[in-house]
Amino acid sequence: MKIIISLIPVLLFLGLLLFFDSFRLVNRWILIVCLLWGGVSASISLVGNSLLTEIFNIPFDTLSRYVAPFTEEILKMIILIFLISRHRIGFAIDAAIYGFAVGSGFAFTENLIYLLQLGAEQSNLWIWISRGVGTAVMHGGTTAIAGIILVNRLTDSRKLLQPFLLAIVVTYFIHALYNAFLISPIQSALVVIVLIPSILLVVFLLGERNLKKWLDIGMDAEVSLLLMINHGKFSKTRAGAYLLSVKDHFPKEVVVDIYCFMALYMELSVKAKSLLLLRENDLPLPMDPDIMDKLHELDHLRRRIGKSGILALRPVLRMNRADIWALSILKPD
16 A cells, blocks of 8 residues: 555556657567656665765765665666667657656565564554655656756767766756755655656747647758759758768769668658657557668668768758657658
8 A cells, every 4th residue: 555655646647648749669579668667766776875885884864865876876877878879769748758757667576675674663644655755756857857858968879978977967966955955755755746747847838849840840951852852953952062062072883872761761761750740649550561671771771871971961961960869760660
């Protein structure tokens, strides 16, 4: 009963976040991995914090207020950094949901451990309510905020340090402030249950607006360019003129591969954006039996043209982190 009371609020909130995901950005398998990683990170942090206490003789209050927020937030964040660097998170919306899932898994495991250790001694239901409404939502909220910071500040997967440090500072401050017990646990829970949902609501509203803007701008540009290619008029466009000006810098066979990569990339990008629009409107999703072959061909062409070929295409193609992420939704679950 106690574990249910301490878990229901955070699971209800996670379900609410999934309900607001109108574009169906979240992959259910990745969501499960995030929940599991939350549990793993809670177990690791418990062992790690216990070792730090024994080795350095750290008082419990010091550990809870200053050390645990640092170690726990870093551990929870690891899976988000991995997913973003692998282009499996594209926008603030899915970053927030995956982050909250990590925090939910962490809170469940932490509350379960707390129940096994102190459940018999701690019979006050208000404590368990505060852990479910306050502590659990705090864990989910801080990791969701970390995901939002990382996905919004990370423009290149090789430049992780600055977004990572910013995410650590913000989440550490929130977590440490919560653990400082400046007000009663019930009051802290009330603050968290008002503040965290408010922040995530704003993120969802802004994120959906930015996603629609990204779809409109990207779709129009890519469809227009793709039509010019299919009608043999690409050389008359500014993009075509640019590529003609740089083709002498590459061997002829690489130039052919560059053009093939560009056409296939735009075709797949348009398919991905169309799929998102269909999801938003709950329309049937078309099946393309050749989609995996096309994705493999794109990877093959990417390797053939190399980094220099990709750099040459940057002024022509939209190839930022969100656009590359969009291709991943074409893969069957």
